[in-house]
Amino acid sequence: MTSVLGLITFQQYRRAEASRKEAVTEEIKALSASSNALFTLKQEFQALIQGLHAGRQLQAATWLDPETRLQVTSTLGKAVYFVREHNRLEGHTGWIRQASFSPDGQTIATASGDRTVKLWKRDGSLLHTLKGHRDGVYAVAFSPDGQTIASASLDGTIKLWRRDGTFLITLAKHQNKPRTLSFSPDSTLIASGGDDETVKLWKRDGSLIKTLKGHRDAVFDVTFSRDGTIASASLDGTIKLWKQDGTLLKTIQGQGRAVSGVSFSPDGQTLASADLDHNVRLWKRDGTLLKTLKGHQDAVYGVSFSPDGRMIASAGADKVVKLWSPDGTLLATLVGHTSQANGVSFSPDGQTIASAGQDQTVKLWQRANSLMTIFVGHSAEANSVSFSPTGKLVASASNDNTIKLWKPDGTLVRTLKGHDGAVYWVTFSPDGQALASAGYDKTVKLWKPDGTLLKTLEGHRNLVNQVSFSPDGQTLASGSKDRTVKLWKRDGTLIKTLKGHQGVLYGVTFSPDGQMIASASADKTVKLWKRDGTLIKTLQGHGSAVRSVSFSPDGQMIASASEDKTVKLWKRDGTLINTLTGHSDLVNGVSFSHDGQMIASASDDRTVRLWKRDGTPIAILTGYEQGVFGLSFSPDDKTLATSSDDRRVILWNLTGLNLNSLLQESCSWLRDYLETNPNADRDDRQFCNSLPQSKD
The missing domain is CATH 1.20.58 (Methane Monooxygenase Hydroxylase; Chain G, domain 1)
Structure with a gap:
């Protein structure tokens, strides 16, 4: 029982x-x-x-x-x-118009419609709530010496406070609501602007020095350059530049119905303006329009240069913050606010961006994520990507007819122009002294890394999809839509044309010992050739076109990627070892890591899959907006570069793709939020506190 x-x-x-x-x-x-x-x-x-x-x-x-x-x-x-997004400041009960960093970057002041200014530690801890205004606070600023905080309110007053929150003084009222204020570089003056159409200059003791008149509508932003010049932006559609004695230096017609924000570049030679016509505009100090940055879908309220001058941030009624390079390239769109973004500012070190929202939050964004670097600059699909042998340069080829060379941190070094049409492939020579590119114009071009065009190889009768250097760098193989592989000397002399495929040539590569060439074709096969052009073997097994082929570093394995959604692994003698399944759309590219222990495959399913050499799945890299084409491992295999139809080149840090590492990275990223935000999940906080912290 x-x-x-x-x-x-x-x-x-x-x-x-x-x-x-x-x-x-x-x-x-x-x-x-x-x-x-x-x-x-x-x-x-x-x-x-x-x-x-x-x-x-x-x-x-x-x-x-x-x-x-x-x-x-x-x-x-x-x-x-x-x-x-790294953290968010939540605690105000009204809209937030502005967030301002202290000069040392350790404190953030926020101005809100709940009639208060709040002071926060950079980690999100609330330090003080400054009360005294009788209406919404529209602007807040630290003095450059970090000792004083000024706040401007719709109650008509400007108040000064010590950094510890102690109230100091109320400046005499504007006739109408003040909307903006700024300290002079030496901290001795305060400039304010508002609905009375004037800019007022004050001493820190509250004395009114000068009233600058000339605008015909409300002044919504005022700022000083490093040399003390004052810029004011008005809803009358103008930006005015003034001396501190009140002399009007220049009136810039903003070309919009209203200018809502203005910012000087760190060197003081360029101004960025935000307008209600959805644009950010860049101007020379003499009023010459340099560039109009289009991308916002509604009025732009705030604009700010980064301290190094290499980035501009803008905030708008379309709920987003946009990051731009000074040449007008849109670098990123930061989405997260649930209502309009009112203002934006950089931390003094330039690594954090604070955006103030109508949704009663301030969002703190990191300028970069150390796990990933996104290169933005191509104006069409990015087809191919290649690391230089030293890893100090990355080359990308695009349908915009260009090749771009980048530093691994995303800095654009130069753009190579010369192809008459899309560029489908780019690769470095083994010694790093040359690049080869292949394109729609039926040519292969050889370049120096400094952009000098060395040679154009002509002979194919249709577009060229890929080109590869031999290991000794003296021979090139090119694969074309004309169904042939051509072998060339580095000086451009045609050595041999390999014929045998019955379809477009998509991929071609040399074996590591240089004695064999593999070609991938729309005829569903991979062919193996001797260097003299003799056909050794035809690998059959794919159910559709083969788009890419790659040798393992030891030369004993071949990987092929196909439109049949699979990657196949073969022995050098043509024996099929394994078929890797998992992609849900055609596979465009495949590559071995330099140590031969990892395989990467890129697909139209908007993913890159990583596999062990035996075919065991390791990870899936997702987040692409369109199909992925190019793959290149860095020389140390710690980074994977990819290129895709969404015009981006992305560098992925591969050092922590397992679950434990990702949990550790997640907790590290969310650490400040979990510790200081009242809405954070306690269980998440407890879990993360039990994990060792990863290095930032």
Whole structure:
């Protein structure tokens, strides 16, 4: 009887345990799906939090199948890699018009419609709430010496406070509402502007020195350059430049119906203006219009240069913050506010961006995510990417007819122009002294890294999809839509034309010993050739066009990528070893890491998959907006460069793709938020506090 009862109890336990596991599994999948949905809506911060919830549970759910674990881990990884919002300041009960950093970057002051100014530590801890205004506070600024805070309110007053929040003095009222204020570089003067159409200059003791008249509508922004020149932006559509004695130096017609913001570049030679016509404009100090930055879908309220002058941030009624380079390239769009973004500012070190929103929050964004670098600059699809042998340069080829050379930090070094049409491939020579490119214009071009065109190889009768250097750098192989592979000397002399494929040539590469050439074709095959052009073997097995082929560094394995959605691994003698499945659309590219232990595949399904040499899945890199084409491992294999149809080149840090590393990175990124934000999940905080901190 006892044994029967024991058996029943055990069966009940098993059923209960199975039900528990099923419930946990469904919850993990639901959290992961929620994270994916939030990411699609570009709410990366919330996606990261949901991904962390899923990852926490996945860590304990050891029974889950490998594919589910891979998918959930990849969802968390996507959020970790793409997130830019680092923290958020929540506590105001009204709109927030401005957030200002102290000169040492350790304190943030926020001005709100709830009639208060709040002072926060940079980690998000609330230090003080400054009360005294009788209406919404529209502007707040620290003096350059860091000792005084000024606030301007719709109650008509400007108040001065000590850094510790002690009230100092109220400046005499504007006739109408003040909207903006700024300290002079030497901290001795305060300039304010408002609805009375004037700019007023004050001493710190409250004495009014001068009233600058000339605007015909409200002054919405005022700022000093480093040399003490004052710029004022007005809803009358103008920017005015003034000396401190009140002399009008220049009136710049803003070309918009109203100018709502203005910022000097650090060197004082360029101004950025924001207007209600949805634009940011860049001007020379003499009033010459340099560039109009278009991208916002509604009025732009705030604009600011970074301290190094290499970036401009703008905030608008379309709820987003946009980051631009001074040449007008849109670098990033930061999405997260649920209502209009009113103002934007950089921290003194330039690494953090604070945006103030109508949604009663200030969002703190990191200028960069150390796990990922995105290169923005191509105006059409990015087809190919290649690391130089030293890893100090990255080359990308695009349908915009150009090749771009970048530093790994994303700095554009130069643009190579010369192809008469799309450029499909670019690669460095083994010695790094040359680049070869292939394109729509039926040519292969050789370049110096300084941009000098060395040689144009002509002979193909149709577009050229790929070009490859031999290991000794003296021979090139090119594959064309004309169904041939051509072998060339480095001086441009044609050596041999390899014929045999019945379809477009998509890929061609040399073996590491230089004795074999592999070619991939739309005829569904990979062909192996001797260097003298003799056909050795035809690899058959793919069900559709083969788009890419790659040798392992030891030369003993070949990987091929196909439109049949698979990657196949072959022995050098043509024996099929394994078929890697998982992509849901055609596979455009495949590449081995330099140590031969990892394989990367790029697909039209908007993912890159990483595999062990034996075909075991490692990770999925997701977050692309369109299909992925190019792949290149850095020389140390710690970084993977990819190029895609969304015009971007992305450098991925590959050092921590497993679940534990991603959880650690998530907790490190969210650390300040979890510790200081009143809305943070306590369980997340407790979990993250139990993990060792990753290096920032």
